[in-house]
Amino acid sequence: MSGIDASMRARRIGGRAIAHRRSDAYLWVNPFLRPSASGPRTPPLPAPTERERIMSDTMPARREKVIKSDAAWKAELTPEQYRVTRRAGTERAFTGPFWDETRAGLYACICCGEPLFRSETKFNAGCGWPSFFTPVEEEVIDEHDDTSFLMHRTEVRCARCDAHLGHVFPDGPPPTGLRYCINGTALTFFPDED
Numbered sequence: 299m300s301g302i303d304a305s306m307r308a309r310r311i312g313g314r315a316i317a318h319r320r321s322d323a324y325l326w327v328n329p330f331l332r333p334s335a336s337g338p339r340t341p342p343l344p345a346p347t348e349r350e351r352i353m354s355d356t357m358p359a360r361r362e363k364v365i366k367s368d369a370a371w372k373a374e375l376t377p378e379q380y381r382v383t384r385r386a387g388t389e390r391a392f393t394g395p396f397w398d399e400t401r402a403g404l405y406a407c408i409c410c411g412e413p414l415f416r417s418e419t420k421f422n423a424g425c426g427w428p429s430f431f432t433p434v435e436e437e438v439i440d441e442h443d444d445t446s447f448l449m450h451r452t453e454v455r456c457a458r459c460d461a462h463l464g465h466v467f468p469d470g471p472p473p474t475g476l477r478y479c480i481n482g483t484a485l486t487f488f489p490d491e492d
């Protein structure tokens with residue numbers, strides 16, 4: 299029988315092909331399940347609460363967006379944090395937090411606590427703002443075109459809560475060549491424990 303004949307035959311006996319797929323899926327889900335005539339063919343799924351607990355242990359909570367009213371943000375943040383993060387403000391250079399921070403640790407969003415940058419990717423750009431060549435993961439940052447002040451820049455925001463963080467420029471160091479120029483006011487810092 300030629301190869302073409304074989305494939306046509308497989309299509310004609312579609313019922314059997316489906317049966318094979320079910321069998322494969324069963325093996326893939328749990329190859330170590332002991333054969334049992336009376337037992338369940340597939341492992342039971344954990345209850346939703348258990349699944350949620352496992353997911354919260356293994357996945358960052360950032361999958362959930364943080365959406366709050368303007369009034370709620372205003373009540374939670376200092377006036378400067380509110381102006382920078384919710385009104386796309388910019389702190390004056392060399393006046394905000396962390397531009398000269400050199401300790402090892404994690405920088406997170408001041409609004410929602412999302413981990414954004416690591417100290418290993420921070421560098422001294424001499425500009426008076428904390429500068430990083432990459433975020434901890436691409437997904438934690440949203441980029442937006444910013445044409446204010448007669449310039450064309452790329453604004454960066456926290457992907458989880460939409461906080462304005464700063465801008466990204468193509469004049470950073472290797473390995474990315476990017477410079478995430480971030481308002482320290484938009485960040486909170488967690489030093490590594492020794």
Ligand SMILES: [Zn+2]
Binds near residue numbers: 411412457
């Ligand atoms: Zn955030």
